[in-house]
Amino acid sequence: MTLLWLKALHVFFMIAWMxxxxxxxxxxxYHAATKEQVVRDQLKVMERRLWLFITPFAFLTLGFGIAAIYVYGADWLKASGWMHVKLLLVSLFYVYHFYLWHLMKRFARDENTHSPKFYRFLNEAPVLALLAIVVLAILKPF
Known part of the structure; x- marks a missing residue:
């Protein structure tokens, strides 16, 4: 029963984080597209609050995931090749998370150098990584 709770909480916090x-x-x-300082200032507040809101979810996702792996055991982890790939992709999401923090800090200083198109790509590309993670977790192909 403990493992099911760990997995349920892991998935719940992962959904909130994503x-x-x-x-x-x-x-x-929107921030990169606007020229109005009032709008920029409002977006700065929204970005900061959102990042502070989701960051605990990132750490809770990690904590419950590690706890579930611990319960499964080292032998299970060694035999689960799919999990190694999943963990690599998940680690890239943490890099992505903190890259967003870096970009948010640049926006806060009005130092953005990227176009709205760059941010559209940045917004949409990780969906494929999430799809891969879900496929690996459900299908366990190797």
Whole structure:
């Protein structure tokens, strides 16, 4: 029963984290497109609050995922090749998360150098990584 709770909480916090991590670059699209300082200032507040809201979800996702792996055991982890690929992709999401923080800090200083098109790509590309993670977790292909 403990493992099921760990997995349920892991998935719940992952969904909450992904909702925010996909919305933050969308705010960047709007931020990069606007010329009005009042709008920029409002977007800065929204971006900061969203990042602070979703960051605990990122750490809770990680904590419950590690706890589930611990319960499964080292032998299971060694035998689960799919999990190694999943963990690599997940680690890229953490890099992505903190790259968004870096971009948010640049917006906060009015130092953005990227176009709205760049942020659209940044917003949409990680969807494929998430699809790969879900496929690996459900199908366990190797």
């Amino acid at each position: 909702a925010g991590i996909f919305y933050l670059p969308r705010l960047f699209v």
